[in-house]
Amino acid sequence: MADASPISHPFLNGKPKQLFIGGKHVDAHGGTFDCITPGTGEVIAEVACGDAVDIDRAVSAARTAFEGEWSQWSPYDRQVLMLRIADAMDEHFADLGRLESIDMGAPVARTGMFKRWIQQTFRYYAAQAVNIRGEVLENSFPGKFMTYTKRAPLGVVGGIIPWNGPMISQLWSICPTLASGCTLVLKPALEAPLSALRMAEIMAEAGVPAGVINVVPGAGPTAGAALAEHMDVDRIAFTGSTATGRKIIEASARNFKTVAVELGGKSPDIVFADADLDRAAVGAAMACFNNTGQICYAGSRLFVERSIYAEFVEKVAAVGRQLRIGNPLDPGTQLGPLASAAQFERVQRYFDLARSEGLDIRSGGQPAPGLGGGYFVEPTVLAVEDPNSRLVREEIFGPVLCAIPFDSEADVIGHANSTEYGLGGAVWSRDISKAHRVAAALRCGIAWVNCYGVTDPSTGFNGTKHSGYGVKGGPWHINDYLTSKTVWVDLNS
Ligand code: NAI
Numbered sequence: 001m002a003d004a005s006p007i008s009h010p011f012l013n014g015k016p017k018q019l020f021i022g023g024k025h026v027d028a029h030g031g032t033f034d035c036i037t038p039g040t041g042e043v044i045a046e047v048a049c050g051d052a053v054d055i056d057r058a059v060s061a062a063r064t065a066f067e068g069e070w071s072q073w074s075p076y077d078r079q080v081l082m083l084r085i086a087d088a089m090d091e092h093f094a095d096l097g098r099l100e101s102i103d104m105g106a107p108v109a110r111t112g113m114f115k116r117w118i119q120q121t122f123r124y125y126a127a128q129a130v131n132i133r134g135e136v137l138e139n140s141f142p143g144k145f146m147t148y149t150k151r152a153p154l155g156v157v158g159g160i161i162p163w164n165g166p167m168i169s170q171l172w173s174i175c176p177t178l179a180s181g182c183t184l185v186l187k188p189a190l191e192a193p194l195s196a197l198r199m200a201e202i203m204a205e206a207g208v209p210a211g212v213i214n215v216v217p218g219a220g221p222t223a224g225a226a227l228a229e230h231m232d233v234d235r236i237a238f239t240g241s242t243a244t245g246r247k248i249i250e251a252s253a254r255n256f257k258t259v260a261v262e263l264g265g266k267s268p269d270i271v272f273a274d275a276d277l278d279r280a281a282v283g284a285a286m287a288c289f290n291n292t293g294q295i296c297y298a299g300s301r302l303f304v305e306r307s308i309y310a311e312f313v314e315k316v317a318a319v320g321r322q323l324r325i326g327n328p329l330d331p332g333t334q335l336g337p338l339a340s341a342a343q344f345e346r347v348q349r350y351f352d353l354a355r356s357e358g359l360d361i362r363s364g365g366q367p368a369p370g371l372g373g374g375y376f377v378e379p380t381v382l383a384v385e386d387p388n389s390r391l392v393r394e395e396i397f398g399p400v401l402c403a404i405p406f407d408s409e410a411d412v413i414g415h416a417n418s419t420e421y422g423l424g425g426a427v428w429s430r431d432i433s434k435a436h437r438v439a440a441a442l443r444c445g446i447a448w449v450n451c452y453g454v455t456d457p458s459t460g461f462n463g464t465k466h467s468g469y470g471v472k473g474g475p476w477h478i479n480d481y482l483t484s485k486t487v488w489v490d491l492n493s
């Protein structure tokens with residue numbers, strides 16, 4: 001279809017996309033790279049590729065902005081700015097959502113839902129901007145002294161985000177940065193840099209001062225590492241793989257940066273025989289297949305009570321078979337391609353592993369046929385008896401669901417927790433006591449009962465164990481962007 005051509009997007013006007021530093025579009029010292037659309041594998045834009053020199057320029061612009069006029073903005077000024085940005089995002093959303101679909105492959109049916117999420121997030125954090133407060137503390141020091149705490153913005157923040165949903169994941173550093181009065185250097189992944197570059201333009205037009213939000217796409221080992229190590233960056237907010245998260249934490253030691261790392265997962269989804277099985281089957285399928293399996297909290301380990309195992313696994317496989325895979329720009333598409341050639345190859349290696357281990361492939365297990373050069377794969381359900389199989393333990397980051405039978409509540413809790421990860425987890429049951437017991441027993445940062453993947457900016461989102469630390473969202477998040485100082489005042493004279 002003609003209107004589905006990725007080339008027809010207004011942002012993809014044939015001009016190279018530059019870095020956004022100090023309020024200006026600038027060329028990268030690091031050169032350029034080819035930005036690819038995963039629906040066809042075609043090059044859609046030439047994009048500036050930041051390196052360590054570019055990161056240094058961006059950090060310096062962010063520091064200058066932090067110390068400049070921005071530091072005089074009142075909380076109310078920042079709130080008004082954020083509400084103006086929310087309006088601007090709303091106005092430009094149709095193009096922004098399509099750009100994200102073109103760049104990383106999620107269907108417009110999915111990216112379209114983020115219109116409301118973007119509004120909610122900017123508006124929620126706008127309210128936080130005017131709620132920053134210190135405390136007056138009583139003390140018993142002889143004589144009369146008053147003590148109070150004073151909050152101040154932390155400084156320059158580095159945001160390092162992955163490619164599986166950059167339009168949304170960047171909000172977790174942009175919004176607390178603006179609400180607190182910090183400044184930001186955002187480094188999107190080479191696989192999907194476009195929504196971050198476009199959002200920075202929209203924010204600048206809405207009145208964000210030069211240097212407050214800077215965007216430098218670049219490779220992880222060069223630009224990413226330079227940001228994580230930088231001596232003038234006060235905090236890193238990272239989302240990505242567990243292996244890279246460890247490097248971020250190590251790099252932070254150089255200048256004692258604070259860090260939040262939201263990492264990988266292999267989240268358990270537990271279905272008891274007494275659940276509403278039709279609802280649970282759709283919930284369990286989409287817990288893993290949504291965004292073509294490229295979600296950190298994907299419910300990729302499905303534990304099913306043995307008495308309903310065969311019947312339930314077939315229901316889930318049937319949901320997978322019915323999903324419409326196709327062009328991300330077609331409004332009827334439910335599953336787009338994987339985001340990159342590397343991810344496509346990675347998922348196929350797991351298909352090969354499933355075959356070589358002789359696993360029972362109930363549906364999928366192949367690249368999706370008939371869709372040309374794009375990185376499409378079939379939603380896949382594997383029936384796995386051994387909870388220690390590599391497919392059950394490793395994060396695949398594709399639409400590959402392992403269904404494992406269990407015999408008792410105690411057994412399933414043991415299996416569910418026997419992983420290094422601890423991000424999400426869910427339980428489906430009509431027995432309310434059992435549901436609460438299991439939700440409490442799961443070692444994870446976010447647990448769902450009779451639903452999966454429900455989130456909201458006003459609630460917290462975090463991992464445990466090797467899924468990382470640092471709560472995003474909720475009333476506490478902004479505190480990570482503020483320092484606290486205790487002030488003593490001698491009232492005796
Ligand atoms: P990655 O964690 O290496 O990349 C995420 C971000 O970190 C990107 O912006 C990248 O440029 C940056 N980065 C990479 N190396 C860095 C370094 N040394 N210092 C600073 N920044 C660095 O993940 P990648 O390689 O894109 O994907 C590999 C696998 O990781 C996926 O197949 C998936 O299993 C997992 N992953 C998990 C995510 C999640 O949200 N749980 C998100 C992305 C990937």
Ligand code: MG
Binds near residue numbers: 037102104
């Ligand atoms: Mg791309």
